[in-house]
Amino acid sequence: MACVLEGPLRISVLSEVTATSRHYVDRLFDPDPQKVLQGVIDMKNAVIGNNKQKANLIVLGAVPRLLYLLQQVSSSPELRTECAVVLGSLAMGTENNIKSLVDCHIIPALLQGLLCPDLTFIEACLRCLRTVFISPVTPVQLLYTTPEHQTVLFNHGAIQNIALLLISPSYKVRMQALKCFSVLAYENTQVSMTLVNVLVDGELLSQVFVRMMQRDQPIEMQLTAAKCLTYMCRAGAIRTDDNCVILKTLPCLVRMCSKERLLEERVEGAETLAYLMEPDVELQRIASTTDHLVAMLADYFKYPSSVSAITDIKRLDHDLKHAHELRQAAFKLYASLGSNDEDIRKKITETENMMDRIVSGLSESSIKVRLAAVRCLHSLSRSVQQLRTSFHDHAVWKPLMKLLQNAPDEVLVMASSTLCNLLLEFSPSKEPILESGVIELLCSLTQSDSPALRVNGIWALMNMAFQADQKVKMEIVRSLGTEQLFRLLSDPDTNVLMKTLGLLRNLLSTRPHIDHIMSSHGKQIMQAVTLILEGEHSTEVKEQTLCILANIADGNTAKDLIMTNDDMLQKIKYYMGHSNVKLQLAATFCISNLIWNEEDGSQERQDKLREMGFVDILHKLTQASDPNLCDRAKTAMQQYLA
Numbered sequence: 001m002a003c004v005l006e007g008p009l010r011i012s013v014l015s016e017v018t019a020t021s022r023h024y025v026d027r028l029f030d031p032d033p034q035k036v037l038q039g040v041i042d043m044k045n046a047v048i049g050n051n052k053q054k055a056n057l058i059v060l061g062a063v064p065r066l067l068y069l070l071q072q073v074s075s076s077p078e079l080r081t082e083c084a085v086v087l088g089s090l091a092m093g094t095e096n097n098i099k100s101l102v103d104c105h106i107i108p109a110l111l112q113g114l115l116c117p118d119l120t121f122i123e124a125c126l127r128c129l130r131t132v133f134i135s136p137v138t139p140v141q142l143l144y145t146t147p148e149h150q151t152v153l154f155n156h157g158a159i160q161n162i163a164l165l166l167i168s169p170s171y172k173v174r175m176q177a178l179k180c181f182s183v184l185a186y187e188n189t190q191v192s193m194t195l196v197n198v199l200v201d202g203e204l205l206s207q208v209f210v211r212m213m214q215r216d217q218p219i220e221m222q223l224t225a226a227k228c229l230t231y232m233c234r235a236g237a238i239r240t241d242d243n244c245v246i247l248k249t250l251p252c253l254v255r256m257c258s259k260e261r262l263l264e265e266r267v268e269g270a271e272t273l274a275y276l277m278e279p280d281v282e283l284q285r286i287a288s289t290t291d292h293l294v295a296m297l298a299d300y301f302k303y304p305s306s307v308s309a310i311t312d313i314k315r316l317d318h319d320l321k322h323a324h325e326l327r328q329a330a331f332k333l334y335a336s337l338g339s340n341d342e343d344i345r346k347k348i349t350e351t352e353n354m355m356d357r358i359v360s361g362l363s364e365s366s367i368k369v370r371l372a373a374v375r376c377l378h379s380l381s382r383s384v385q386q387l388r389t390s391f392h393d394h395a396v397w398k399p400l401m402k403l404l405q406n407a408p409d410e411v412l413v414m415a416s417s418t419l420c421n422l423l424l425e426f427s428p429s430k431e432p433i434l435e436s437g438v439i440e441l442l443c444s445l446t447q448s449d450s451p452a453l454r455v456n457g458i459w460a461l462m463n464m465a466f467q468a469d470q471k472v473k474m475e476i477v478r479s480l481g482t483e484q485l486f487r488l489l490s491d492p493d494t495n496v497l498m499k500t501l502g503l504l505r506n507l508l509s510t511r512p513h514i515d516h517i518m519s520s521h522g523k524q525i526m527q528a529v530t531l532i533l534e535g536e537h538s539t540e541v542k543e544q545t546l547c548i549l550a551n552i553a554d555g556n557t558a559k560d561l562i563m564t565n566d567d568m569l570q571k572i573k574y575y576m577g578h579s580n581v582k583l584q585l586a587a588t589f590c591i592s593n594l595i596w597n598e599e600d601g602s603q604e605r606q607d608k609l610r611e612m613g614f615v616d617i618l619h620k621l622t623q624a625s626d627p628n629l630c631d632r633a634k635t636a637m638q639q640y641l642a
Contacts, residue, residue, distance in 0.1 A: 021056035084124035192235035300330035331372035416456035514555035546586035553593035
């Protein structure tokens, strides 16, 4: 009997619930504003803690009507506020509820609501926005940190309206306004430039932020105000040497890194400080001597003090998460600190167990920690001294090579940038890296869809080819392949093209190497040189190409590929008469190599070039105003007089 009754009973109950829900929705359309308001208040009371009722109301179309009422200027402030409260309550239901609200464009409507002068309504909108955005299903790009949404808010007068909220008697309202400014200013020059001139009750907004950073203010307020000024500074609205940056913002962020602060505050403080001083060497120097910051950051690696002693799985997960965040923040800040100054890099590497910590960081389970660790390593790898000492002592190249295997692009870019530095001529790591079979890996990077990876792959090969023996050079040419080499020479990214030309220039150095490579690949190389010299390229690209031609002209047999190519000789003549001195100098250097007296066949080459008018051009260039060009032309002319 129970089984027979179950179906109809459930249908009956559901019908009753749906009918009740329909009644709530119908009341939203009543022509009497007071009845609509009472209907929204009743709906608010009905949905509290009742997920089934929330889902029913969403399915029955309550959300579009609530949003309509919320946005109508004719709606009373109380009605608009109650609508925002109900929407916030609906957002506290399931993830499907959030998806439905987002699909109904709740976010733009609530953002527009922030422009209203009614503080109660603003708070209701902010509460609802917060609920929507803390949900993992809300697309992050919908937040107003994206340029599009920043601009929408900017164009609708949000800045002046939100600025007034900074003097609200409510701490919560002041904080929400401050947080809104921090996301509005982030990487947005237009907004930041406007913020500099905004007045709040007769006081410049930047000074309001400075007051909010004072030590007697809540830490949350200090930190968020510091972020606002940091973003304005990075956007170019405030100079890096402004007192509000050097004397207020930077010291405030350093304070946030101390042991006394909560873990979340230490993480946020370190990451914001790293961002503030990333491009500015003077800020890096000031920070490195403020409150023993470099040593203070070493404590970030000492949490948790004892993982093995923790038996609670939830507590363990919590502590490991914080440990990852702390290490990530510390590596980021060390990377920023050491990106320019040699003394700071030395101070970092001499901090207790620092190099061991970086090496360990390269194999962390957290991808974010690995990325931050390799950023730190890259920053330190700019030091010749560190490459020769600490990098060599800790065999850093081994974990770095391991990191390059199957890593995400973001990690690959940073790891391959670091590898470029480790492959410089003076680095003791160059030899063992070469022996590890790195050439194939680098050649594969040059085929990436990412321009940054293509640049790094070819850059590392360029460094590897510098003053390398013939075996290494031929291995590079073999692994890269002629087809790929010439594909890179027509790459739309100028950086890729420049580094490929640099590789070719390094491969074509030392006469036996020049002759050997040109004997097997000369035809294709000359075609590539022709295409570049005829194409629409920058002066830097053409100068590098002419330098390659000058190297070819220095070969014993390779120079014949130029001498038997009248079209190429005419191009050299054209560039000797060019308006750009760099191109003139490179072209003249090429001719100088072709006519050098001490080499076989020099007389025949001199005669041919004289007939083509090169001597007349050289004679003119001996009168050039540029001293280098003048000297080069005189040196070439002397070959005819010898």
